[in-house]
Amino acid sequence: MDILSAYPAWLITHGAALLVVLPLLLGAITAILPRERLAWIVTLIVTLICTAAAFGLLLTIFGGETQLYKMGGWDPPHGISYVIDGLNTPVLLLISAMAVLCTIYGLPSVAAEVEPKKRAPFYGAFLIGVAGLLGMVATGDAFNVFVFLEVSSISTYVLVAMGASRDRRALTAAYRYLILGSIGATFFVIGVGFLYMETGTLNMADMARILSDLGGGSRAALIGFGFIIIGLGLKLAMFPLHMWLPGAYAYAPSFVTVFLASTATKAALYLMLRFTFTVFDPSFEYVGTVLTYVIISMAVLGMLLASLQAIFQTDARRTLAFSSIAQVGYMLLGVGIGTAASLSAGYLHLINHAIIKGALFFAVGAFWYRYGITRVEDFRGLSKMMPWTMGAFTIGGLSLIGVPFTAGFVSKYNLASAAASNGWWWAVGVIMATSVLAIIYIGRILLIAYFQDPPEVDGKVVAKKEAPLMMLIPMWGLAILSVVIGLNAYWMDRAADGAAQVLLLGVGG
Amino acid sequence: MTPHVILRVVSKFLIPLIALFAFYVQFHGDYGPGGGFQAGVILAASVILYALIFGLDEAKKAIPPSWVRIGMTLGVLVYGGTGVITWLLGAEYLNYSVLAEKSYNGQHYGILLVELGVLLAVASVMLAIFYAFGSREPDLSDEDW
C-alpha cells in the first residue's frame, strides 16, 4: 500500500481514538467561536482529518490487519476498547466523508437556513454529532455504544430543531424525534442491562464468547436481544417504528437532512448487524427465529408500504424520506436472509443508499435554496431553471430506482441474486415490485421537472438560476460516485465482502 | 426594606458553605464517594440559590453567561486535553500512567485533572441550562398557562 506509507504512523495507531476525540473536543470549541466563517473552517478541517484517518484505517483493513485500541491503556474486557475491523471501518469512512461533503454544502445552505447567532453553535453541535456517530461505530463496548448513541442523538435533536427559522414544524418534528429516539436508546440500554446480567461483562467480544459458551444463554439474554432489536429498530427506522423519520427529514435544515439520511440510520443499522451477528449468533434459536420471521417480514412490509406512501406525498422531501424507510427494508432483507452473499449485498446497499440519498437530498436542498420550493407540483420546469442540479437529481433518482450502470442497480442485483440462490423467489418479486414503485415516485418528480414549462410570475418566465458551486460540488461528487460504483464496484464489493466475513466468521471481531 | 429578609440573611450564610461543600465532594472523590459530577451540580446549585433569592440579573452579574459558555468548553478541554497529553507522551488516550514517573502517581494526577474538567463542565452546563430557561421572557402572563 503506497498511500499508507505516506501516513504518519500515529494517525494509524491512534486513529480509532482520534476519530472520536478530535470532533468531540473541537466541537466544544467551535460552539463558542465568535465568527461563523471561522467555525466553518474548523469544521471542514476536522472532518477532513477524520476522513483521512478513516481512509488510512480502511487501507490497513484491506492489508489484512485489524486493530484493538485500548482506551486508557486498560486491557479488555475490563477497559473500554475500540475495535477497527472490516465491518465498521467502511462505515467510519462513510460517516466522515459525508461530514466533509455536508460541511462544504453547508457554507451557502446554513447561511440561508439558520439564524446568524446560532450558526457557530450549529457547527459545534454538528461536530459533536459526528463524534457520537463515529464513536458508536468504533467502540467495542456495549455501554459505550449507548453513550455515543445518545451523544449523537441529542445533537441531532438540536440540529433538527434549528430548522425552525425556516418552518416551525421543525420544532414538533424534533420533539417527536426526541421522544421516540430516547425511548429507543432506553430500550437499547435495558437490553444491554439484561446482557450484563447474563454475562457479567460489557465488552462485546467477551459477551460473544460467553454467550456462545452458554449456547445462547437463558431467558435474560433472549429478552435483552428483544429490547436491543426494538431499540435499534427505532433508531434505524425499521418499518413500524419509523414515525419520527419523515417529519425530521422534511423540516430539518437541508444540511442536516443529508447528514441524517446518509449516516445516522446507517450507523444504527451497523449496530444491529454487529449485535445480531457477532455479539449474538444467528445459530441461537431465538436469534434465527427473529431474523427469519420478524426482521424479514418487517423489511418486506416496510419496502412495500413505505414505497406506496412515498407515491402520495406532496412534499419532495417527504417522498424521499418514505423512500428511505423502504430502502432500510432492502438492507434488513439482506440481514434477514443471513447468507454471506445477502449480508454483503445488504451492507453494499447501506453504503450505496447513503451516497444516492445524499445526492438526492443535496439537490432538493438546492431547489429550496434558490426558489424556496419543496412541493413536487412546484418543480415545474426545474430542468430548465437549474439544469445541473436537476441533472444530479436525475442520476440519483435513476440510481435509487436501480437502473443498470448505477450504484443502486449493483446492490439491488446482488440482493436479488442472493435471495434467488437461497430459493426465495418471492423476495426477488418484492424487490422488483418496490423498484416499480420507485419508478413511480421518482418518475413523477422527473416528469414534472422535465416536461412542464417553468412557472410565470407577472407574465415573465422565472429566470434560470443555478445553485452555487459549493452546493454543486458535493452533489455531483456523489452523483458521479454512484455512476462509478455502477460501472466498477470492485472496491465496494471487496469492502462489503470483508464486512460479511466479519459477520459470519467473527474474523477480527 | 426589601422583602424576604430571613431568606436573604440565611442564604448569604449558606451559599459559601454550599460552594465549600462542593469542593469537599470534589477532592474527597479520591478517597470515598464523590467526584466531579456531584461536585459540579452542588456548585451550580449554590449559584442557582443565589439567583433565586437575589434575582437572575444579580446572579448574571456575579457569574456572567459568557464565563459559563467558556467554562463548558474549558471543562471539556481539560478532560480531553489530559488525554491529548498522554498521547503526546506516547501512550494510549487517557492512559494516566505516563503522567508521572511512577504510574500510581500518574493515575492520581490524571484522575484529579479529569475530575477538575468534569467539575467545570457540569457546573457550567447546569448554570447554562438554568440561565437559558430563566432568562426567557414569558410572552403571556402566568394566568394564561
Added chain:
Amino acid sequence: MLTTILENYHYSVVIILMMTGLYVVFSSRNLIKKLVGLSVFQTSVFLLYITIGKVAGGQPPILVEDKGDHHASLDIANKLAGADAKVGDYGSHASEIVYSNPLPHVLILTAIVVGVATLAIGLALVVRIREVYATIEEDEIDRLDYQYNLEGTDA
C-alpha cells in the same frame, strides 16, 4: 408464585415504573406530561441497573485494609494497568471480602447525565413550541399544522 414475586420485588418495582412511564408517554397529549413519562421510564432503567449491582451480603466497594493509605488502592490500579496484568491479579484484598458491584452505579451515573441532557433539550423544545404555537397540547398543534398545510397560512 407469591414468594417468587416477593423475592424479586425489585423487578416488580422496575416493571411498574417502566410501564407507567411508557403509558404516560404514549397516552398523554400534553408535551410536558410526555416528558414526565419519559423521565419515569428512564428512571426505571436506573433502578434496574442499580439493583443488579447489589451482591447479597456485599460491602461498599471501598478497600478497608491499610486505612488512610490510599497507595494500596492505587497499587491495584497499577497492577491492572500493567502490561502483564491478568484477571486474577486483583490482589489478596478482593478475595477475602464480598463487595457489591460498583460498575452499574458508574454506568447509571452516565445514564443519569444523559437523561438530564435529554430532558433539558426536550423542555427547551417545549418552550420554543409554546412560543411559536401558543399551545403545548398535541391535538391543537396538529390542528394548526393541518390548517397550515391546507391554506399555507395560520388561521
